[in-house]
Amino acid sequence: MSIIALLPAAGSGSRMGAAIPKQYLPLCGKTVIEHTVAALHAVDEIDHVVVVISPDDTRWDELSWQGFARLKVLRCGGDSRAASVCNGLAALRDDGLEAQSWVLVHDAARPCISPALVAGMIAELKDDPVGGILAVPVADTLKAADAGQRIAATRPRDGLWQAQTPQMFRLQPLHDALVSGMGPDITDEASAIEKTGQSPKLVHGSPWNLKVTWPQDLHLASLILAGAQATTNKD
Numbered sequence: 618m619s620i621i622a623l624l625p626a627a628g629s630g631s632r633m634g635a636a637i638p639k640q641y642l643p644l645c646g647k648t649v650i651e652h653t654v655a656a657l658h659a660v661d662e663i664d665h666v667v668v669v670i671s672p673d674d675t676r677w678d679e680l681s682w683q684g685f686a687r688l689k690v691l692r693c694g695g696d697s698r699a700a701s702v703c704n705g706l707a708a709l710r711d712d713g714l715e716a717q718s719w720v721l722v723h724d725a726a727r728p729c730i731s732p733a734l735v736a737g738m739i740a741e742l743k744d745d746p747v748g749g750i751l752a753v754p755v756a757d758t759l760k761a762a763d764a765g766q767r768i769a770a771t772r773p774r775d776g777l778w779q780a781q782t783p784q785m786f787r788l789q790p791l792h793d794a795l796v797s798g799m800g801p802d803i804t805d806e807a808s809a810i811e812k813t814g815q816s817p818k819l820v821h822g823s824p825w826n827l828k829v830t831w832p833q834d835l836h837l838a839s840l841i842l843a844g845a846q847a848t849t850n851k852d
């Protein structure tokens with residue numbers, strides 16, 4: 618059974634506020650998306666890394682993808698993350714990928730993911746009946762805000778986790794769940810699967826696996842990648 622990494626990369630990066638989409642911003646001598654692709658491509662268990670870009674993307678072809686033998690690009694991004702993922706899954710299915718293949722959906726905007734973490738996730742979930750996601754338990758006290766940005770309440774954080782990616786589900790059930798659940802509340806793959814009444818597994822992720830969202834995240838990502846590089850060089 619195939620295992621595919623599917624990277625939605627068709628966003629505009631509005632919160633980053635840069636002149637170009639954040640996945641193409643420079644980070645430690647490459648672009649954000651090059652780090653993400655390299656990390657997923659380094660996972661031996663993954664058969665193909667498939668990137669979903671916007672149909673009007675002009676930057677992908679300017680990068681050098683030599684050496685990534687298992688990399689494929691699809692120009693079928695949609696107007697939301699869920700739509701981009703859904704379109705990518707439909708293209709994989711139309712291409713003949715078996716319905717029960719595992720798909721690991723991973724944000725192109727999470728360039729610090731470690732291949733070892735992904736390999737561990739695959740080992741933990743490959744016999745799971747539903748699939749699951751990387752996530753980390755909430756570590757801070759949670760406040761609900763009123764309209765004036767004053768604290769309205771303190772919320773219990775027991776049992777709350779922050780969802781990360783990859784999110785690992787089987788191709789056809791995930792596609793069907795996204796099609797039937799599509800809407801603004803579907804902000805990740807797990808939420809679509811949950812809507813079908815199933816409970817995805819939470820697999821411990823890492824605080825290093827941050828999503829580059831705001832301008833300061835690029836600096837954090839560069840520190841994380843530099844730290845990872847220093848560790849590798851010591852081995």
Ligand SMILES: Nc1ccn([C@@H]2O[C@H](COP(=O)(O)OP(=O)(O)OP(=O)(O)O)[C@@H](O)[C@H]2O)c(=O)n1
Binds near residue numbers: 696698699724
């Ligand atoms: N229509 C979209 C929107 C998002 N994404 C991708 O989904 C991932 C996570 O989304 P997010 O961080 O929200 O990215 P953006 O939508 O680009 O950012 P923003 O919401 O700030 O505009 C990113 O890799 C992004 O490229 C996508 O493929 N298609």
Ligand SMILES: C[C@](O)(CO)[C@H](O)COP(=O)(O)O
Binds near residue numbers: 724779804805806
């Ligand atoms: C899928 C995700 O990375 C889980 O944390 C996240 O929801 C994607 O970001 P967005 O801002 O909701 O598009």
